[in-house]
Amino acid sequence: MPSTAVIAPDQLRLSVAPMMDWTDTHCRVFHRLLAPHARLYTEMVHANAVIHGDRGRLLALDPVEHPVALQLGGSEPELLARAARLGAEAGFDEINLNCGCPSDRVQAGRFGACLMREPTLVAASVAAMVEACDVPVTVKCRLGVDDDHDYGRFRAFIDEVAAGGCRMFVVHARNAWLQGLSPKENREVPPLRYDWAYRLKRERPDLQVLVNGGIATAEEATAHLQHVEGAMLGRAAYHTPYLLHRLDVAWFGGELRSRAELLRALQPYVEAQLASGVFLKHITRHLLGLFAGERGGRAFRQVLSEGAHRPGADWSLVERALAVTESFAAPTAPSLPQASG
Template sequence: MLDLKKEIVNPQAIRLSVAPMMDWTDSHCRVFHRALAPHARLYTEMVHANAVIHGDRARLLAMDPVEHPVALQLGGSEPALLAQAARIGAERGFDEINLNCGCPSDRVQAGRFGACLMREPALVAASVAAMIEACDVPVTVKCRLGVDDDHRFEVFLAFVDEVAAAGCTMFVVHARNAWLKGLSPKENREVPPLRYDWAYRLKRERPQLKILVNGGIATAEEATSHLEHADGSMLGRAAYHEPYVLHRIDTAWFGGELRSRAELLRSLRPYVEAELARGVFLKHITRHMLGLFHGERGGRAFRQVLSEGAHKPGADWSLIEQALAVTESFAARDAA
């Protein structure tokens, strides 16, 4: 019998999410995204199970309470180690544990995890079963459609079926293949063609599963269109480079008043000042905010002020106000 405590049963909780992105979706980034999108599900960067078990957990598993709901994404291929890491993640307060079966980098392949796991569904199933047994939060999987030149839907479906039989009820589908040879991780996000229809078909043929669509979603309109065929949309690079799109989607889907970029940013002042007081450098926080005014008059100047000043000793909230003042001066001139 399905343990409902380990399933995400509220469909609203998975409609909008922000993808796990290495070197980007750290705790500072997630706090920023939470301010923009109160209803979004957030994901950590991928952390290897060994690092969770043996590494600096205070740094690797850093999380501010405001981030909830937030999922910990794990990498690895040893069921016992993944189970131990999942238990640690749940004990640290993460709302979901997600297994990475989609990253195509050489380093990940050398460690026999990430996208290459799609060729080993039995191992993924064993890992998922061990993780579910070890923790009391949902265990989910993020995967591709396949690897290299395998373009058979029945192979993809067999992978999902075997992992689902182990107890996984939610799959985040990056709707393109991963090329393990010949393409860089960046090219793997752009070159293999997107096939959203496979994710849609998976939902039609396995309606009992929760299916989230990921890959190439750049606008609020695109994100909304996927809801006609799947349970949710997960944004990646667009959410990072043009973060205001998260606020537009959140207010359109869940209600609430559309707030200005400046108002949203100023709501983070207590957090920023508390982090600075702890010894965090401003540049580690503001690097995630550079795209907030993307496409807006003064957006380049906003980015320039933060980029040039945040690394300097003593940089504080006043630099953010200086950057906002520049954008506001453009708006004032346009209104004159």
């Protein structure tokens, strides 16, 4: 029988989307410092890569990241099941199947958004993954592909996949255009229809539903909580990461910490990584937006960008960037709306 395990609701309220080339373990450790209660996601990893590739790199996971999900790509139930088992054994708290990525490479491999047209295959894949591992198996999907504008077809996809054992769906509330739009354009051009996700939650209250796509402000994120379990932030979390901290404090409580204090809390991790042979640039590239919108933010980015790639770059460069930034007077952060429910 399919698992009916659900994720604790307080772990779904705030999450950071899986983002290729961005949400690696260094990024996730930084985001965890900013948002202790957020659910974090890896970059999408193809099932074949997990099975045959460098698992030490692909499944890299720091203990502080929990709760954290592994997002898999693929369309072969047996391979997805093997990869899900390996992910669970590596310590991930959730295995998420990508049914939303529209890139040409993904389409050529018959996975990602094109799976929206194959609900029976997705359901079989989910059922195999549920059978193979003891953590929740979830799906991240779109509303449809190309000119599919039929809510009934979307709900039928959800229903069939749910019958395979998926209890939680992350709905990127746009269609994916498989031809004619780049992946970047697919994140911006197709219109957002959050109402489909809201309607799904009303009609299928036993399912957990998260909304993703186009969420740029605290007010927008908070508004979604009136309708679904959670808001998943993508580019806003990466380019303006302090938003994560402000939301975490507003929604879960705690004390608002300064950007500099949060960054200095990352020093032990950075120095441990440097000692293990990691180059500073691989970590600091995820920090560049910390002072976005603040006076001195450009100087902060400039110091890190120009210095992190140089041989021997170490934590002193981060301190230098902070010193330059702190020479500017920073405005007070505005208050945020409180979450309800």
